[in-house]
Amino acid sequence: MTATLALALVGVALVAYALTGGADYGAGIWELTARGRQAPEMRAALARAIAPIWEANHVWILFALVLLLTAFPPVIGVLGQAIHVPLGLALIGMTLRGSAFVFRAYGLDTQRARRRWGLSYALSSLITPFFLGVSVGTISSGAIRIRDGEVALTTAHPWAAPFPLTVGVLAIALFAFLAAAYMTSVAPRELRDAFRARAIGASLVAAVAAAIALALSREGAPQIWSGLTGTTASLALHLATFAVALVALSALVLRRVRAAAVAAALQVALVLVGWGLSLDGLLVPPDLSYRDAAAPEPVVRAALAVAAVGVAGLVPALALLARITRRRAAS
Amino acid sequence: MSDLLAARLLMGGTLAFHILFAVAGMAMPLFLTLAEVLHARTGDAVWRELARRWARGTAILFAVGAVSGTALSFELGLLWPEFTEVAGAAVGIPFTIEGFAFFFEAIFLGVYLYGGDALTPRLRILSAAIVALSGLASGVFVVAVNSFMQSPGAAVLGGLSPAEAAAADPFVAFRSPAFPTQAIHTALSAYTSISAAALGVHAWALLRAPANAFHRRALVLALALLLPSATLQAASGHFSAELVGRDQPAKLAAMEGLFETRARAPLAIGGWPDEKTGELRYALEVPAGLSLLLHHDPDAEVLGLDAFPREDWPPVAPTHLAFQVMVGCGVLLLAAASWGAWLAWRARERLFRPPFLRAAIVVAPLGLLAVEAGWFATELGRQPWIVRGVLRTSEAVTPERGLVWPLVGFALLYTFLALAVTRLLARHLFAAVHGLEEPAS
Numbered sequence: 091m092t093a094t095l096a097l098a099l100v101g102v103a104l105v106a107y108a109l110t111g112g113a114d115y116g117a118g119i120w121e122l123t124a125r126g127r128q129a130p131e132m133r134a135a136l137a138r139a140i141a142p143i144w145e146a147n148h149v150w151i152l153f154a155l156v157l158l159l160t161a162f163p164p165v166i167g168v169l170g171q172a173i174h175v176p177l178g179l180a181l182i183g184m185t186l187r188g189s190a191f192v193f194r195a196y197g198l199d200t201q202r203a204r205r206r207w208g209l210s211y212a213l214s215s216l217i218t219p220f221f222l223g224v225s226v227g228t229i230s231s232g233a234i235r236i237r238d239g240e241v242a243l244t245t246a247h248p249w250a251a252p253f254p255l256t257v258g259v260l261a262i263a264l265f266a267f268l269a270a271a272y273m274t275s276v277a278p279r280e281l282r283d284a285f286r287a288r289a290i291g292a293s294l295v296a297a298v299a300a301a302i303a304l305a306l307s308r309e310g311a312p313q314i315w316s317g318l319t320g321t322t323a324s325l326a327l328h329l330a331t332f333a334v335a336l337v338a339l340s341a342l343v344l345r346r347v348r349a350a351a352v353a354a355a356l357q358v359a360l361v362l363v364g365w366g367l368s369l370d371g372l373l374v375p376p377d378l379s380y381r382d383a384a385a386p387e388p389v390v391r392a393a394l395a396v397a398a399v400g401v402a403g404l405v406p407a408l409a410l411l412a413r414i415t416r417r418r419a420a421s
Numbered sequence: 422m423s424d425l426l427a428a429r430l431l432m433g434g435t436l437a438f439h440i441l442f443a444v445a446g447m448a449m450p451l452f453l454t455l456a457e458v459l460h461a462r463t464g465d466a467v468w469r470e471l472a473r474r475w476a477r478g479t480a481i482l483f484a485v486g487a488v489s490g491t492a493l494s495f496e497l498g499l500l501w502p503e504f505t506e507v508a509g510a511a512v513g514i515p516f517t518i519e520g521f522a523f524f525f526e527a528i529f530l531g532v533y534l535y536g537g538d539a540l541t542p543r544l545r546i547l548s549a550a551i552v553a554l555s556g557l558a559s560g561v562f563v564v565a566v567n568s569f570m571q572s573p574g575a576a577v578l579g580g581l582s583p584a585e586a587a588a589a590d591p592f593v594a595f596r597s598p599a600f601p602t603q604a605i606h607t608a609l610s611a612y613t614s615i616s617a618a619a620l621g622v623h624a625w626a627l628l629r630a631p632a633n634a635f636h637r638r639a640l641v642l643a644l645a646l647l648l649p650s651a652t653l654q655a656a657s658g659h660f661s662a663e664l665v666g667r668d669q670p671a672k673l674a675a676m677e678g679l680f681e682t683r684a685r686a687p688l689a690i691g692g693w694p695d696e697k698t699g700e701l702r703y704a705l706e707v708p709a710g711l712s713l714l715l716h717h718d719p720d721a722e723v724l725g726l727d728a729f730p731r732e733d734w735p736p737v738a739p740t741h742l743a744f745q746v747m748v749g750c751g752v753l754l755l756a757a758a759s760w761g762a763w764l765a766w767r768a769r770e771r772l773f774r775p776p777f778l779r780a781a782i783v784v785a786p787l788g789l790l791a792v793e794a795g796w797f798a799t800e801l802g803r804q805p806w807i808v809r810g811v812l813r814t815s816e817a818v819t820p821e822r823g824l825v826w827p828l829v830g831f832a833l834l835y836t837f838l839a840l841a842v843t844r845l846l847a848r849h850l851f852a853a854v855h856g857l858e859e860p861a862s
Contacts, residue, residue, distance in 0.1 A: 146524065146527040146528045146531055148487070148491065149520065149523060149524045149527055151491075152490075152491060152494055152520055152523070153520050153521075153524070155494055155495070155498070156494070156513065156516045156517050156520045157517065159497075159498070159505055159509045159512075159513045159516060160509065160510065160513025160514060160516065160517055161513070163505055163506050163509025163510055163513070163584075164506050164509075166497075166498040166502065166505040166506075166509065167498070167502030167503065167505050167506040168502070169498065170498040170499045170500070170501075170502040170505070170819060171502055171819055171820065171821060174499050174819070174821060177495065177499060178495075178499060178827055181491075181492055181495045181496075181499075182830065182831075182834060184488065184491055184492070185488050185489070185491075185492050185834060185838070186834070188484060188485070188487065188488035188491075189484075189485060189488055189838050189841065189842075191484070192480075192481055192484040192485060193841055193845060196477060196480065196481050196845060196849070197845060197848075385509065385510040385513070385584065385587070385588075386510060386584060386585070386587060386588030387588070388587070388588050388589070388590075388591050389510045389513065389514070389584075389587045389588060389591045391591070392514055392591030392592070393513060393514060393517055393591075396514065396517050396518055396521070397517065397521075400517075400518075400520075400521035400524070403521075403525070404521070404524060404525070404528075407525060407528045407529065407532075408528060410528075410532055411528050411531050411532055413539075414531070414532060414535055414536055414537075414539055415531075415535075417537075417539065418535055418537075
């Protein structure tokens with residue numbers, strides 16, 4: 091029971107990361123693609139929006155990692171060995187991105203130098219979610235086997251397969267969509283239409299990528315395929331996700347910006363929840379279930395207690411920060 | 422290069438990079454809080470200006486520290502999977518608490534830096550204070566992880582696995598005998614090193630503009646923090662050494678360069694340990710000094726390296742050297758701080774004249790150097806164990822090959838970052854020193 095709660099908490103942390111940190115990456119991606127007359131204002135609006143919160147946003151992935159370490163220790167070791175290439179590349183991306191953001195913001199540099207940091211920042215905002223998506227796709231693909239307690243891979247580079255690579259693209263599209271949807275509701279009025287168009291575009295790319303990923307999962311990630319299509323519950327979840335996606339799209343088209351932002355967030359959350367549930371408790375399909383990997387019960391209970399206290403304190407703090415962020419973005 | 426060495430260099434290098442930013446993240450918010458409080462109390466605009474300038478530096482240092490800290494968390498799993506499997510349950514709880522402390526720090530730093538007019542002076546002070554406290558908490562909790570590695574405690578040394586020990590007591594890491602002294606010593610090192618650096622920066626500014634009220638006040642504030650920190654640090658260092666002598670005697674022997682178990686063990690100052698011949702060359706020795714310091718009895722026996730199997734020896738020369746550098750820096754800092762305190766008490770104006778200012782500039786980097794040297798001493802002294810008595814570093818490393826490639830990649834990345842950060846900070850310091858006018862009184 092406690093192990094199940096801990097697993098759910100990891101899931102919540104990952105969803106929170108996608109909805110906050112993911113949007114950060116999306117904002118960086120849009121800086122890369124800002125074109126036309128409004129490009130400098132768009133870049134400025136994006137930078138203003140995320141400046142107060144980007145560090146706080148990225149703590150969620152640390153939180154998920156630490157919770158996995160505490161409650162399901164063997165998983166970290168398995169993943170460390172099996173997906174060290176995409177994860178290592180994602181890590182380089184994260185390091186470059188954080189630093190580039192700071193250097194651009196505080197650099198006292200010339201316009202040109204700031205643009206160069208901006209380029210680093212935007213590129214790393216593109217490659218990090220890609221490799222995070224690839225990592226997630228690799229884990230889900232079932233290519234990581236565990237025999238006699240040792241990690242055994244079915245191919246030399248399980249991450250360089252169609253399914254994981256498509257998941258990488260899907261991650262980029264979803265995060266870009268999320269960021270653009272948020273920006274339609276917090277950016278200065280004259281920029282909102284530009285973000286609206288981008289949100290619609292990204293939403294369509296995400297839909298195509300998701301469809302391709304699902305099709306590829308039949309061969310490339312059998313657990314995901316059976317999890318997503320096998321039961322009535324999963325089909326219901328699919329329908330719900332599809333419905334919310336339609337709501338988001340219509341809200342964007344109709345310029346209902348608050349509804350669009352909320353629906354976009356809900357849509358991304360549902361995609362992640364669908365993926366999580368399709369794993370059916372297998373942290374590393376098909377050989378490592380969360381029950382096998384769970385740390386002793388007292389440890390998991392202590393971790394949950396700490397998390398409960400921590401989250402109770404975090405909620406008002408995050409609310410305060412969110413208020414300040416919104417005011418800044420709109421000014 | 423062996424994969425084990427590459428893994429150790431990569432992890433050690435990232436840690437050596439990260440620790441500088443981590444101590445800044447712990448200590449700078451305290452400076453900010455004090456400046457904000459002084460501004461609220463005296464109404465003097467200089468304190469507000471000081472807080473503003475320091476805030477910018479804090480934001481930069483904090484961000485780079487956050488990024489390198491994230492890298493460390495990933496590297497822990499990527500490089501040391503056996504360690505995470507064996508010790509994960511035991512070190513997970515302190516890591517989890519630290520994660521929350523860091524979360525609070527990041528949030529309230531955002532509130533403080535970007536709150537603007539939404540923040541009353543009270544709220545500004547409160548935000549800064551929360552950042553300072555969370556930073557301290559974060560440092561203390563992450564040290565618990567290291568303490569468990571240095572000294573896993575009686576249960577584990579008695580035969581329980583770390584997971585079993587954690588099952589019996591999830592907070593087992595905090596019960597490590599090494600935790601209290603390590604936590605205090607690390608916390609103090611943040612305040613000592615950063616106040617020494619701040620002292621040096623403002624001293625440098627004063628050499629160019631001796632009458633500048635802004636830098637004068639900043640210098641006094643830095644000194645006011647440095648003196649108690651450095652003094653307490655010396656005491657904490659003594660108690661830490663006592664603890665290490667009892668709890669991790671092989672490390673103590675390596676730090677001191679003591680090859681031979683003996684009564685009336687001398688305190689060695691400097692010197693080069695020759696592992697082949699088993700002697701410490703060129704050292705200045707205080708007879709019976711070590712026995713006195715550790716056991717308060719000149720005739721007490723102190724264990725030398727000969728009491729331990731050769732394969733359990735830490736690398737003696739690097740450990741000894743690092744330890745000596747740390748102590749030497751600490752002594753110099755304490756001397757400079759004491760001189761400053763005496764001047765502040767008896768001859769205020771001489772605090773702002775070249776002799777003391779030059780001394781302040783010379784000792785400015787020594788605190789940070791001591792932090793690095795201290796961590797090298799304790800981590801090298803812990804070898805060959807990753808969890809002492811339980812798991813060797815060589816057993817904990819990933820079986821992946823070709824680790825020299827990520828090592829090269831990250832070394833390049835961190836070198837680039839270090840250069841960029843140095844340039845950035847130098848620019849800010851330059852602007853702060855030269856662009857500053859006396860605020861109208």
